[in-house]
Amino acid sequence: MPREYVGEQIAIGWEPKLCIHAAECVRGMPEVFDTQSRPWVTVENAFDRADELAGLIARCPSGALSYRRLDDGPAESPDAADDHAVHVAIQPDGPLYVRGDLTLKDAAGGVVRDGLRVALCRCGDSQNKPFCDNSHIAAGFAAP
Numbered sequence: 001m002p003r004e005y006v007g008e009q010i011a012i013g014w015e016p017k018l019c020i021h022a023a024e025c026v027r028g029m030p031e032v033f034d035t036q037s038r039p040w041v042t043v044e045n046a047f048d049r050a051d052e053l054a055g056l057i058a059r060c061p062s063g064a065l066s067y068r069r070l071d072d073g074p075a076e077s078p079d080a081a082d083d084h085a086v087h088v089a090i091q092p093d094g095p096l097y098v099r100g101d102l103t104l105k106d107a108a109g110g111v112v113r114d115g116l117r118v119a120l121c122r123c124g125d126s127q128n129k130p131f132c133d134n135s136h137i138a139a140g141f142a143a144p
């Protein structure tokens with residue numbers, strides 16, 4: 001279950017095990033996402049900017065961040081032009097960023113994750129497979 005940080009217009013979910021510190025969030029809205037603060041997410045600092053915050057969260061490549069709108073704003077939807085399309089972006093020396101309307105299943109057909117964004121291990125060293133956990137960095141994985 002994600003941790004949740006609840007504001008008036010939007011609630012932010014965060015799953016630490018999925019976070020690969022790509023830092024889209026801290027670069028995009030440092031007044032909301034500050035790793036030096038506890039809690040590190042302060043939703044109130046984006047008061048009246050729920051759309052901007054939602055757009056930023058949708059850029060989190062791992063799916064560690066998610067949101068629930070508490071106002072009339074739209075829920076996140078697949079960002080592909082065709083809602084059934086899945087897009088895979090290979091990161092140099094790193095994971096696969098996958099976006100779309102996703103259901104990730106294990107070999108037995110069990111659902112591992114439903115979501116819109118995941119970062120999948122490509123180096124084989126992740127301790128959180130199938131998800132990336134940044135082990136490729138320590139492993140010196142090279143696949144540009």
Ligand code: SF4
Nearest residue numbers: 019020022023025060
């Ligand atoms: S953008 Fe997502 S993966 Fe990157 S630091 Fe923020 S929560 Fe973690």
